[in-house]
Amino acid sequence: MLRIDDAIQFLVVYLRGSIAAGTRYGISYGYDLYIPNVCRKYAQDVENLPINSNETEQRIQPLSSIFYEAAWELCRRGILRPGVRRHQEQVTEDGSGGNGYSLTTMGRTWLANADTTTFIPTEPSRVAELLGGYRDLFGEGFFQRAQEAIKCYSATAYLGSCVMSGAATESILLSLAIQKSGDEEGTLRTYFSAQGRKRVEDGLLANVPDPLARKFRNLTDLLKYWRDDASHGVSSEISEFEAHEAIIQLLRFSQFSSDHRTDLTTP
Secondary structure, eight states, rough: OOOOHHHHHHHHHHHHHHHHSOOOOOOOTOOEHHHHHHHHHHHHTTTTOOOOOOOHTTTTTHHHHHHHHHHHHHHHTEEEEESOOTTOOOHHEEEEEEEEEOOHHHHHHHHHHHGGGOOOOOHHHHHHHHHTTTTHHHHHHHHHHHHHHHHHHHHHHHHHHHHHHHHHHHHHHHHHHHHHSSOOOHHHHTTSSSSSHHHHHHHHHSSSHHHHHHHHHHHHHHHHHHHHHSSSSSOOOOOHHHHHHHHHHHHHHHHHHTHHHHHHHOO
16 A cells, blocks of 8 residues: 555655656646656556556546645655746646645755655654564663654654653663673663763673774764753754654664674673
């Protein structure tokens, strides 16, 4: 089943391909993006339906609702906007009714740099699913805090989302440190002591090759900063952007820690 994240990624590839070719797929009138054309392209390229067939045309309506939401998400991010590219471009009633979009100036720059191979999920259920895959590896403490980060983000509680993302990161740190030392009680005692977080991290990274240790610290430093900033009792500038990035950093750190678990936990 097509999901919004899949549709967003397809739109990015579609737009990039059309710009690289110097043309737009099919008749797009005065728009950079025309949703019925996107649906046809998806039906042909992904669902392997014949070009210009009745079967392909019949797929436009069921596919359109997902691609409308995907296009709106790109509008919300400032990458697309509804309407024609410029004054006196060809306008259609269908395009004005929700089928026609154009790239913003920022969107063109973003599109040139966007890495579709590591596209960021936007659906909370998809992110929860990805993070849930590390539950057995990093434990219930990690899983609980990761899910709370997502719930907070979905509820627009961005400060709480950053705090929980940072807490889930520390759960990974603790899990790895316990695996390395084989002493859960001693590791927790160190963690709850003065400068405990730093002491546990230093102990985990002792004898770890320097490039790997630097990567570990780089992935956690920003999350620790956002967590500390969000949990203090003063006004914070943390917004949706920081909360979204915190969850993505958590995903990246989870993957990194999984991939390098043996190197990190070998005494």
